[in-house]
Amino acid sequence: MNNSKAILKTPGTMKIIPADIPVPKDDEVLINIEYVGICGSDVHGFESGPFIPPKDPNQEIGLGHECAGTVVAVGRGVKKFKIGDKVNIEPGVPCGKCRYCLEGKYNICPDVDFMATQPNYRGALTHYLCHPESFTYKLPENMDTMEGALVEPAAVGIHAAMLADVKPGKKIVILGAGCIGLMTLQACRCMGATDIVVVDVLAKRLEMALKLGARHVIDGAAADVASRCQELLGDAGADIVFESAGAQATVKLAPYLVMRGGKIMIVGTVPGDTPINFLKINREVSIQTVFRYANRFPVTIEAISSGRFDVKSMVTNIYDYEDVQRAFEESVNNKKDIIKGVIKVAG
Incomplete structure (x- = not known):
């Protein structure tokens, strides 16, 4: 050898x-x-x-x-x-x-x-x-x-969805449809959520998001994302917003998409100092960062093995x-x- x-x-x-x-x-x-x-x-x-x-x-x-x-x-x-x-x-x-x-x-x-x-x-x-x-x-x-x-990147998505307490009936926005965003999408689907909007600026990623179970996708380069999310999810906004692009622009956008009492989950690694408009979330909105995963490999392996989580098509x-x-x-x-x-x- x-x-x-x-x-x-x-x-x-x-x-x-x-x-x-x-x-x-x-x-x-x-x-x-x-x-x-x-x-x-x-x-x-x-x-x-x-x-x-x-x-x-x-x-x-x-x-x-x-x-x-x-x-x-x-x-x-x-x-x-x-x-x-x-x-x-x-x-x-x-x-x-x-x-x-x-x-x-x-x-x-x-x-x-x-x-x-x-x-x-x-x-x-x-x-x-x-x-x-x-x-x-x-x-x-x-x-x-x-x-x-x-399994490793899929476990990041599983960890994010479990920390956010995703459940059936929750309205969800995912900002960024790269690998981790799509893994988070699938994790939310595994936990029963179906009303999921995915935002990105690349057509191929949005096509994949639809294939993997997003109900709606938004081209962030061509649409007013906040207005379009209100049209799709209602004026109250999303129960949970996942930031998975790792970009300051999407972090700044998240408070304009989340409902009162909702959650913003920062899954991406965001560089530098990022201002947040706290007046937009001053109704008991929680912001939580997501760092890798802990104790998630067994459940992730089971989800893939069962066919409920498709990593190969990505x-x-x-x-x-x-x-x-x-x-x-x-x-x-x-x-x-x-x-x-x-x-x-x-x-």
Whole structure:
């Protein structure tokens, strides 16, 4: 067996280099990685470097954290897995000791070791990867490893919908129909909501939103979004507004769409200082940020396995591992056509 890994040599340049095959610790499994999803954070890292730059300028930077593959070795203390199991991983390993971990909110652990960022910046774009048994999940027989890799972004949508307490009958607006917005749409559908409006400026994304269950879509570049949402949902507005574009413009728009006593869920990563018109939400509207997920992988895997959550149809581009440079260049330069790209490492 030979191993290699794709690293970010400099912003805009990926390079595949030789790597040792890691040896699993007692509580780890060794996985032959088959698919890696390209996340928006990976694209940002490719363009500009990591969101949180390493303190050491010589730190090796890996990209990729949405991954799945097959177990090829197990540590001597591993009990849940055997060689040949199809698995995916939860890419953040928390400390397990702090207040947040002990309260079950390990996604906000200040010492989490999350792939492709601090402290180790190890990426999933490699043939062989070790990961703790406790954050590894066996895939059902009817799920393949491409679907397994996409559990991670789907779990973001599930987490957002569950935090928002989505229920049948709720009126929902989703701002942004990129991967996470569409995952949030599907999560809301899984939880029984049907009156869902999706807003974006790209036609291909709006077409996909309709395919995945949105009742209405709005081209944000061509319409007055607030007026159109009132026409579709009523003058009161939406029970829940999900901001999933990660843009200041959509954050500013959200208060004009939500009803009294409603919720604004900030799912996207919004840069900089963003003014909010608090007079528009001064009727017990709540604003909550959504950070990754906690305890959501099992329910997300079940939703995909049952057929209620379709991640595969969102994949528009599949790249070979050797074409990793092209994969990221196209992800940057062809955003209007790419909804979700994945890299086939092995299999």
